Amino acid sequence: MTALTMPARSEEDDAGPRPVPWRRMAWVTWRQHRFALGGVAVLLGGLALYLWRIGLQMHHAYATVAACHPASSYACQNQVINFDTVYGPTAQTVATLLMAVSMLIGAFVGAPVLARELETGTFRYAWTLGVGRRRWTLAKLVPLAVMLAVATGLFSLLFSWYYQPLFADGSSIPLDPRLFGLRWVAYTAWTLAAFAIGALVGLLIRRVVPAIAATLAACTGLIFATGLYLRQHYMAPLIGRNLFTPPASAWIISVWWTKGGTVISQSTMNQTMNTLFQQIMLAILPKNVNENDIKFYKGTAIPRVLNHLLHHGYTQWTSYQPGSRFWPFQWIEGGWLLALSVLVISATVWLVGRRAT
Amino acid sequence: MTEHMNIFEASGLGKRYGSTWALRECTLAIPARHVTALVGPNGAGKTTLLNRAVGLTAPSAGEVTVLGGRLPGSTAALDGIAFVAQDTPLYKTLSVADMLHLTRNLTRRFDQAYAQARLAELGIPLTRKAGKLSGGQQAQVALTLALARRPQLLVLDEPVAMLDPIARHDFMATVLAVASADGMSVLLSSHVLTELERVASYLVLLSRGQVRLAGAVGGLLAAHHQASLEELALNYLRYNPTEVAK
Numbered sequence: 135m136t137a138l139t140m141p142a143r144s145e146e147d148d149a150g151p152r153p154v155p156w157r158r159m160a161w162v163t164w165r166q167h168r169f170a171l172g173g174v175a176v177l178l179g180g181l182a183l184y185l186w187r188i189g190l191q192m193h194h195a196y197a198t199v200a201a202c203h204p205a206s207s208y209a210c211q212n213q214v215i216n217f218d219t220v221y222g223p224t225a226q227t228v229a230t231l232l233m234a235v236s237m238l239i240g241a242f243v244g245a246p247v248l249a250r251e252l253e254t255g256t257f258r259y260a261w262t263l264g265v266g267r268r269r270w271t272l273a274k275l276v277p278l279a280v281m282l283a284v285a286t287g288l289f290s291l292l293f294s295w296y297y298q299p300l301f302a303d304g305s306s307i308p309l310d311p312r313l314f315g316l317r318w319v320a321y322t323a324w325t326l327a328a329f330a331i332g333a334l335v336g337l338l339i340r341r342v343v344p345a346i347a348a349t350l351a352a353c354t355g356l357i358f359a360t361g362l363y364l365r366q367h368y369m370a371p372l373i374g375r376n377l378f379t380p381p382a383s384a385w386i387i388s389v390w391w392t393k394g395g396t397v398i399s400q401s402t403m404n405q406t407m408n409t410l411f412q413q414i415m416l417a418i419l420p421k422n423v424n425e426n427d428i429k430f431y432k433g434t435a436i437p438r439v440l441n442h443l444l445h446h447g448y449t450q451w452t453s454y455q456p457g458s459r460f461w462p463f464q465w466i467e468g469g470w471l472l473a474l475s476v477l478v479i480s481a482t483v484w485l486v487g488r489r490a491t
Numbered sequence: 492m493t494e495h496m497n498i499f500e501a502s503g504l505g506k507r508y509g510s511t512w513a514l515r516e517c518t519l520a521i522p523a524r525h526v527t528a529l530v531g532p533n534g535a536g537k538t539t540l541l542n543r544a545v546g547l548t549a550p551s552a553g554e555v556t557v558l559g560g561r562l563p564g565s566t567a568a569l570d571g572i573a574f575v576a577q578d579t580p581l582y583k584t585l586s587v588a589d590m591l592h593l594t595r596n597l598t599r600r601f602d603q604a605y606a607q608a609r610l611a612e613l614g615i616p617l618t619r620k621a622g623k624l625s626g627g628q629q630a631q632v633a634l635t636l637a638l639a640r641r642p643q644l645l646v647l648d649e650p651v652a653m654l655d656p657i658a659r660h661d662f663m664a665t666v667l668a669v670a671s672a673d674g675m676s677v678l679l680s681s682h683v684l685t686e687l688e689r690v691a692s693y694l695v696l697l698s699r700g701q702v703r704l705a706g707a708v709g710g711l712l713a714a715h716h717q718a719s720l721e722e723l724a725l726n727y728l729r730y731n732p733t734e735v736a737k
Contacts, residue, residue, distance in 0.1 A: 153566065154596070154597060154598065154599055158595075158596035158597070159596065159597070161592070161593075161596050162593050162596050162597060165585070165589060165592075165593065166582070166585075166593075254580060254583070255576065255578065255580040256580045256581070256582055258547060258574065258576035258580055259574075259576065259580050259581070259633075260597065261546075261547060262545045262546065262547065262569060262572070262573075262574040262576075263569065263594065263597040263598050263640075264566065264569050264570045264597065264598035264599045264600070264640070265569075265597040265598065266566050266569060267564075270597065488549075
């Protein structure tokens with residue numbers, strides 16, 4: 135066997151090293167992760183088509199409901215209720231699904247970036263090339279993060295459009311924990327956080343499948359902790375006294391009753407209110423009431439119950455976040471998640487490079 | 492400058508994994524323009540030493556420089572060193588052409604024409620996925636990628652362990668030819684001693700994480716009155732039992 139002679143090295147050798155351009159790294163990132171990105175595009179594209187289709191139907195149906203005059207009439211109210219019954223459940227399923235999608239995208243794209251290299255041993259190749267492993271890690275994570283951000287950002291716009299009728303008719307509120315993370319800034323920020331956590335977990339666990347599972351677990355925990363405990367504290371909630379009709383868009387955090395300055399337990403209160411409600415219903419319900427009309431009478435009985443309670447020394451307290459805080463909350467959540475993502479990616483890059491120095 | 496520098500220098504190098512020292516108190520200087528064989532039984536610390544040379548691990552103790560005073564893992568060092576790891580890891584799902592392009596994009600210097608010519612000569616199709624190549628072909632692709640970077644130092648970790656005798660011969664012939672034609676230094680580890688006989692001009696004998704012998708092969712053979720590198724290594728290890736690690 136003959137070997138080709140090597141051409142002589144140029145004098146470039148003795149020149150100070152110039153870093154490998156980012157532009158060339160971009161090709162590598164694209165070439166190695168195009169299937170993952172393609173998968174994301176197909177998944178989000180498919181979901182977008184579905185949302186567009188059912189969204190058009192829903193908007194069309196809502197146009198009829200919204201055209202009903204006068205809006206406060208019984209017939210019009212009934213139309214709204216029908217509309218919610220038909221479109222509400224699908225929309226809620228879609229919402230739950232989409233929150234899972236952002237986690238899945240983050241975990242399936244983020245976790246393998248480093249875990250696959252470590253699992254197959256190719257990191258020994260990639261990290262000993264001239265580019266340097268910190269630069270290599272940055273050049274992989276940042277473009278992928280940007281692409282995910284753009285894709286999910288566009289998608290959250292579509293979702294916001296899709297869900298609009300259910301906000302407009304008052305059946306959903308923008309601050310609803312099930313919906314808040316799906317719209318505008320928050321959706322992108324959640325996806326980025328999942329991606330960043332995935333990359334770090336992949337580096338630590340060094341195996342693809344366990345890293346994906348661990349990422350999903352961590353992100354699910356984070357989402358629930360945020361929705362249940364953290365988000366309500368972004369700004370101090372407003373406290374309403376006897377606020378029986380809070381602003382329609384308010385996110386009610388908690389409601390409690392006091393009598394003579396002491397808090398009454400929820401179960402005692404429920405019992406008292408139930409008894410009152412039954413008594414009042416008996417008093418106001420006509421003899422031959424239509425099954426469908428009971429709803430209407432229930433609606434009128436409730437204010438009477440409350441009125442009765444107020445006249446007997448009870449006070450109701452409501453802590454809530456007004457709907458006008460939607461945007462501040464979006465920026466707060468987007469902000470801290472973005473900060474978390476940047477921090478986690480920085481930590482990942484630092485950890486990748488640590489063993490070199 | 493490249494004529495007289497040390498391609499690898501270690502002083503008091505130690506590497507510990509948990510409570511086990513993979514390397515301890517290694518002091519060593521390997522001059523440039525040699526094909527250096529790093530020899531020793533399994534677990535002697537060969538891979539650890541090579542990983543340190545290419546900047547994949549940090550030492551627990553001591554210092555290492557490469558290419559005449561550069562810090563392993565620094566951009567300057569990465570640039571001048573090509574590494575073919577054990578089992579020659581390639582991206583199995585990428586085609587050979589993509590592996591070339593990937594390497595070119597991740598290095599400052601890459602001789603595409605040389606790489607293509609050499610692969611053509613070997614009859615390795617550029618369109619084939621790296622994972623579909625035979626073990627010998629994968630090793631040759633990895634070697635080609637390394638050589639096309641025109642390194643000052645080529646580091647090979649057990650390069651022929653997985654190859655059949657013919658592939659071994661071809662692989663080593665290439666390494667030797669390039670090293671002698673181009674003045675490239677080579678640092679390779681192996682426990683297949685017969686394979687090193689024809690190629691090595693400098694020997695480092697490792698055992699239990701310590702350097703036992705180091706020097707030019709000719710000088711060592713004469714000094715120890717041995718006829719071959721294999722005898723030298725085996726007899727030295729047999730008659731100079733290592734101290735029990737402290």
